[in-house]
Amino acid sequence: MAGLVGTAVLYPVLGPAQSMLFFTSSVLIDSDHYLAYLWITKGKDWSPARMFRFYSRFTEHNREKEVLGFSLFHTIEIFIVVYLLAKYLSSFLFIPILLGMTYHMIFDIAWLTYHGVPTVRAFSIVEYFIRKRLLLKKGINPEDFYKKMFDLSEKK
Numbered sequence: 001m002a003g004l005v006g007t008a009v010l011y012p013v014l015g016p017a018q019s020m021l022f023f024t025s026s027v028l029i030d031s032d033h034y035l036a037y038l039w040i041t042k043g044k045d046w047s048p049a050r051m052f053r054f055y056s057r058f059t060e061h062n063r064e065k066e067v068l069g070f071s072l073f074h075t076i077e078i079f080i081v082v083y084l085l086a087k088y089l090s091s092f093l094f095i096p097i098l099l100g101m102t103y104h105m106i107f108d109i110a111w112l113t114y115h116g117v118p119t120v121r122a123f124s125i126v127e128y129f130i131r132k133r134l135l136l137k138k139g140i141n142p143e144d145f146y147k148k149m150f151d152l153s154e155k156k
């Protein structure tokens with residue numbers, strides 16, 4: 001919904017093609033949740049309905065201390081890649097995509113902050129691996145949390 005408002009506001013500046021890119025990237029950035037779900041279920045579960053159930057359980061429990069969220073397209077590294085594509089390949093294509101992703105991130109961070117968990121998801125691939133190592137040292141495997149949420153989502 002916010003994506004539509006942002007697109008409407010930017011439409012006069014960006015024009016139709018770039019507005020579509022902005023809108024599409026502001027929505028499709030979340031497709032990494034689906035990719036993550038396929039990864040968590042080792043490609044055995046492709047059901048979007050069960051994926052949404054899984055993430056509902058995840059959100060309900062995201063205050064637990066062993067939680068470490070990771071969404072590939074929401075990381076600084078991917079933003080840098082898109083920025084480099086804009087700089088060296090096509091600014092016409094990739095600047096609106098980068099703007100759409102940034103716009104989306106502002107709402108995500110605001111939402112997470114509002115719910116008291118601004119850092120539940122790693123902002124960077126490097127950060128994810130560092131935090132995962134630190135958790136593992138404490139005897140906590142963040143992947144166990146994924147499994148727990150998956151079991152919960154199967155029950156309800």
Ligand SMILES: [Zn+2]
Nearest residue numbers: 029030104108
């Ligand atoms: Zn998101």
